[in-house]
Amino acid sequence: MKLKSLLLLFVLSGCMQYVSPAHETWDSYLSGASFMDMTETSKIAKRPVYLGHGGKLLNTNIDKSAILDYGDKATNDNLIGREYMAKLEYELYDSLRTAGVSVERAGTDVVVILVRDAIIARDKGDISPNGADTLGTVARILRKYNSTYLEIAGYTDSMRDATAARRMSLDMAERVGVFLARKEINPARMFIVGRGAARPIAAQDGVGRLTNRRVEIRIAPAR
Numbered sequence: 001m002k003l004k005s006l007l008l009l010f011v012l013s014g015c016m017q018y019v020s021p022a023h024e025t026w027d028s029y030l031s032g033a034s035f036m037d038m039t040e041t042s043k044i045a046k047r048p049v050y051l052g053h054g055g056k057l058l059n060t061n062i063d064k065s066a067i068l069d070y071g072d073k074a075t076n077d078n079l080i081g082r083e084y085m086a087k088l089e090y091e092l093y094d095s096l097r098t099a100g101v102s103v104e105r106a107g108t109d110v111v112v113i114l115v116r117d118a119i120i121a122r123d124k125g126d127i128s129p130n131g132a133d134t135l136g137t138v139a140r141i142l143r144k145y146n147s148t149y150l151e152i153a154g155y156t157d158s159m160r161d162a163t164a165a166r167r168m169s170l171d172m173a174e175r176v177g178v179f180l181a182r183k184e185i186n187p188a189r190m191f192i193v194g195r196g197a198a199r200p201i202a203a204q205d206g207v208g209r210l211t212n213r214r215v216e217i218r219i220a221p222a223r
Helices: 002-015 023-029 040-052 073-095 129-144 162-182 207-212
Strands: 101-106 109-115 148-155 190-194 214-221
Touching: 023 162, 040 148, 073 101, 073 109, 073 129, 073 214, 109 129, 129 162, 148 162, 162 190, 162 214
Parallel strands: 148 190
Antiparallel strands: 101 109, 109 214, 148 214
């Protein structure tokens, strides 16, 4: 009887809808996050906060066997960084073979593009069960590759009210940030922004509008 009860509890827990915590508590989950674009300047400015929250820079958190014993230090550091990010990219690409989710390379950075309907339920506006699975996979990999900064940026399709678009896009970005923070991703690693209808990646009609409603997680090495 006890075994049946445990199995039932396991099945039910696996089917439970993820529910974001109350909006007024989000600030506590995102303590240490920066609400600005992730630029080279902002990453340098963020470094003391990141280190103060227990973060580790890439060159102090790598496999020492990967360090080359010859050559210029800057060159070697760049090589190590590229290898680190290439492994991260491969793990994300191999683990996120889901409709509406893609992984791209942007220089040294890796970008995970999450179309809104792939992670947010249409009827509730909160993270869907499939979205929770996808973001849980992202969190698992980010815990492993923890010498990285994350820019979590929300976008909408074109809207008449630019203020409403920015508010909606920021809500999506913060919602994803809170989810990751609850999955043990240090919020001091995060830059969170809502860009409204800026930077469309598809036409602003039909399927293109659905594609433009998205969250992008840009992952950069913390140096």
